[in-house]
Amino acid sequence: MADVRELNGPVSEGRRRFLIGSALGGAAPILGSVVQARAEDGSLSDPRSPVIVELKVNDGTHRLELDTRMTLLDALREEMGLTGAKKGCDHGQCGACTVLIDGRRELSCLTLAATVQGREVVTIEGLAEADGTLHPMQEAFIDHDAFQCGYCTPGQILSAVSCVREGHAGNAADIREYMSGNICRCAAYPNIVAAITQASQQMGE
Numbered sequence: 426m427a428d429v430r431e432l433n434g435p436v437s438e439g440r441r442r443f444l445i446g447s448a449l450g451g452a453a454p455i456l457g458s459v460v461q462a463r464a465e466d467g468s469l470s471d472p473r474s475p476v477i478v479e480l481k482v483n484d485g486t487h488r489l490e491l492d493t494r495m496t497l498l499d500a501l502r503e504e505m506g507l508t509g510a511k512k513g514c515d516h517g518q519c520g521a522c523t524v525l526i527d528g529r530r531e532l533s534c535l536t537l538a539a540t541v542q543g544r545e546v547v548t549i550e551g552l553a554e555a556d557g558t559l560h561p562m563q564e565a566f567i568d569h570d571a572f573q574c575g576y577c578t579p580g581q582i583l584s585a586v587s588c589v590r591e592g593h594a595g596n597a598a599d600i601r602e603y604m605s606g607n608i609c610r611c612a613a614y615p616n617i618v619a620a621i622t623q624a625s626q627q628m629g630e
């Protein structure tokens with residue numbers, strides 16, 4: 426039988442690369458080049474080694490030095506000062522951190538920042554027009570008083586924009602179903618549904 430010290434012994438470099446590749450899962454195609462570069466420059470053995478990434482957020486490009494393990498949510502809030510996306514649960518269960526990535530709603534707390542290089546990220550700060558004109562969904566949330574404390578609201582609005590674009594806002598039942606990933610602890614749900622109904626008509630989708 427193998428000695429437990431052998432089982433717990435140092436992980437070989439090859440094995441280490443395999444484990445990192447497995448842990449990256451769907452992020453592998455994008456992070457693969459990062460891992461490859463770090464393997465070649467010898468920094469792979471230190472998982473805390475930063476990488477340089479360029480993130481496109483709200484029509485601007487941010488060149489950042491990040492830990493490969495940093496989530497997009499933390500990068501937005503801590504590195505770019507974009508605090509609209511909220512950290513509610515940090516476990517993919519509340520929707521407060523929702524942003525748009527290439528037009529689709531995604532949970533930024535479950536997304537590694539380094540994996541969104543080359544993709545378009547939109548946060549609540551970038552939803553309005555450059556001249557300050559609010560997006561129809563923002564207007565509708567105000568019109569229908571669709572929030573109380575407002576903590577969930579940025580995530581609700583971005584998720585709602587995507588919900589309409591997906592074609593899932595045709596009736597109240599669909600809206601409730603396809604917005605169920607966004608929790609509102611103030612229970613403003615009836616107003617949120619009313620706001621999305623209004624905005625979906627204005628968005629013409």
Ligand code: FES
Nearest residue numbers: 514515518520534
């Ligand atoms: Fe991301 Fe709750 S903070 S889902």
Ligand code: FES
Nearest residue numbers: 573575609610611
């Ligand atoms: Fe308070 Fe939704 S408005 S959590």
